[in-house]
Amino acid sequence: MREACDLVVVGAGPGGLAAACHAAEAGLSVLVLDPQSQPGGQVWRGEARKRENRLARRWLDRFAASGARFRPGARVVAAPEPGLLLVEEGTSSLAVRYGRAVLATGARERFLPFPGWTLPGVLGVSGLQVLVKDGLPVRGKRVVLAGTGPLLLAAAATLHRHGAEVLFIAEQAPAARHWGFALQLWRHPGKLLQGAALAASLVGIPTATDAWVVAAEGEARVERVRLSVRGHEETLPCDYLGAAYGLVPNLELAKLLGCEVASGAVVVDERLETRVKGVHAVGELLGIGGVDQALVTGELVGHVAAGKPVPTGLERSWRAVRTFADQLARHDAPREELRRLATPETLVCRCEDVPLQALDGCRDLREARLYARLGMGACQGRTCGAAAEVLFGWTGEDVRPPCLPARIGSLRLPSPPPHTRAS
Numbered sequence: 001m002r003e004a005c006d007l008v009v010v011g012a013g014p015g016g017l018a019a020a021c022h023a024a025e026a027g028l029s030v031l032v033l034d035p036q037s038q039p040g041g042q043v044w045r046g047e048a049r050k051r052e053n054r055l056a057r058r059w060l061d062r063f064a065a066s067g068a069r070f071r072p073g074a075r076v077v078a079a080p081e082p083g084l085l086l087v088e089e090g091t092s093s094l095a096v097r098y099g100r101a102v103l104a105t106g107a108r109e110r111f112l113p114f115p116g117w118t119l120p121g122v123l124g125v126s127g128l129q130v131l132v133k134d135g136l137p138v139r140g141k142r143v144v145l146a147g148t149g150p151l152l153l154a155a156a157a158t159l160h161r162h163g164a165e166v167l168f169i170a171e172q173a174p175a176a177r178h179w180g181f182a183l184q185l186w187r188h189p190g191k192l193l194q195g196a197a198l199a200a201s202l203v204g205i206p207t208a209t210d211a212w213v214v215a216a217e218g219e220a221r222v223e224r225v226r227l228s229v230r231g232h233e234e235t236l237p238c239d240y241l242g243a244a245y246g247l248v249p250n251l252e253l254a255k256l257l258g259c260e261v262a263s264g265a266v267v268v269d270e271r272l273e274t275r276v277k278g279v280h281a282v283g284e285l286l287g288i289g290g291v292d293q294a295l296v297t298g299e300l301v302g303h304v305a306a307g308k309p310v311p312t313g314l315e316r317s318w319r320a321v322r323t324f325a326d327q328l329a330r331h332d333a334p335r336e337e338l339r340r341l342a343t344p345e346t347l348v349c350r351c352e353d354v355p356l357q358a359l360d361g362c363r364d365l366r367e368a369r370l371y372a373r374l375g376m377g378a379c380q381g382r383t384c385g386a387a388a389e390v391l392f393g394w395t396g397e398d399v400r401p402p403c404l405p406a407r408i409g410s411l412r413l414p415s416p417p418p419h420t421r422a423s
């Protein structure tokens with residue numbers, strides 16, 4: 001199948017939705033692609049059905065009325081030439097010709113290996129939260145959460161609300177860094193209120209800074225977790241461990257399109273245009289900044305795509321959310337000790353079963369791929385690539401198509417319908 005549009009938006013999270021709404025309301029033909037069955041991205045997952053979150057409801061209703069077309073179950077897997085994307089939709093494929101593109105592919109959790117991190121029952125912090133939001137029953141289950149930043153508290157609040165017994169929240173950041181970050185929040189009143197509400201909902205749950213998981217232990221699944229808490233080791237029995245250290249942007253498609261990436265984020269100008277003409281980036285691709293950043297940047301690009309002047313208020317908001325993103329990046333930076341938790345036998349790449357010791361002697365990601373098969377499995381290095389960056393300072397290589405695992409058929413340009421072929 002083939003589709004054509006003025007603006008293609010890849011990713012239907014808050015960033016993509018805000019861009020799509022503005023552009024479609026201005027009369028552009030807008031196509032939004034996302035593998036999920038409903039728009040909303042990570043943070044508003046399931047909101048199209050549940051309608052509990054007022055902000056999500058407002059944007060999802062606006063999107064539904066905007067005239068933008070949404071294709072669920074659509075994953076962009078390749079970009080064979082400028083202005084063309086190849087999309088996999090279940091067992092069929094689609095070629096999309098576009099005038100302008102907005103990349104809004106969001107972020108994923110950063111996993112750092114420690115002994116036992118691949119045991120059943122050990123999940124990401126937000127991953128566990130998402131499963132619970134999608135119906136995983138946790139009532140009465142003992143849960144330990146370890147990670148960093150506001151998402152740790154958000155996950156704890158969700159689990160607590162669903163009846164889990166949250167035994168401990170381990171924040172890796174040193175106390176000075178953590179409280180310094182909290183004190184800066186007066187500059188972002190919305191975040192301050194959210195943080196205060198989360199903290200209030202978690203009163204009574206033991207929480208510590210300078211705390212991280214040393215190991216998860218158990219036979220068939222996690223049974224207990226060993227934690228380092230301000231220099232002392234503690235062991236807690238548990239049914240689930242959520243452990244991940246912040247988020248990293250999903251940069252694969254941006255790299256595939258040739259966009260420049262620096263310091264782990266897509267490089268953009270003041271119109272949020274990447275170095276590739278007509279291709280913009282929004283939301284987490286600009287550096288992890290949360291929902292507000294996604295909405296502000298999406299709105300800004302929507303104005304640019306529609307050829308409308310960007311309101312000064314929006315530019316001011318963009319500067320404010322950038323400041324928050326910089327503060328968050330400093331807060332969430334993994335501490336040195338987290339680099340030394342894996343033993344020689346600990347798997348770094350769980351798709352290809354690559355232990356730490358197999359990487360001895362590798363000088364970069366390329367050698368680790370060639371000699372040890374790091375990142376050669378189903379996730380294509382999405383998990384171990386981010387870990388290798390923290391562990392060894394290896395930064396990602398160029399991305400080759402497909403940017404997500406895909407069927408061969410999805411990489412072929414679909415033939416035009418018979419009546420449009422030259423006779």
Ligand SMILES: Cc1cc2nc3c(=O)[nH]c(=O)nc-3n(C[C@H](O)[C@H](O)[C@H](O)COP(=O)(O)OP(=O)(O)OC[C@H]3O[C@@H](n4cnc5c(N)ncnc54)[C@H](O)[C@@H]3O)c2cc1C
Nearest residue numbers: 011013014015041042043076105106126283284290291294
């Ligand atoms: C697992 C997880 C849970 C989170 N939970 C919360 C929470 O509870 N509260 C909170 O405040 N923040 C949460 N966050 C952070 C939140 O996602 C971001 O702050 C915010 O949603 C960013 O918006 P975005 O539009 O940039 O990206 P996202 O909302 O992440 O949306 C990106 C979208 O792009 C799609 N996509 C990615 N690659 C492709 C591709 N190749 N082709 C097509 N579509 C693609 C994804 O399916 C996704 O729907 C969570 C993040 C993660 C990773």
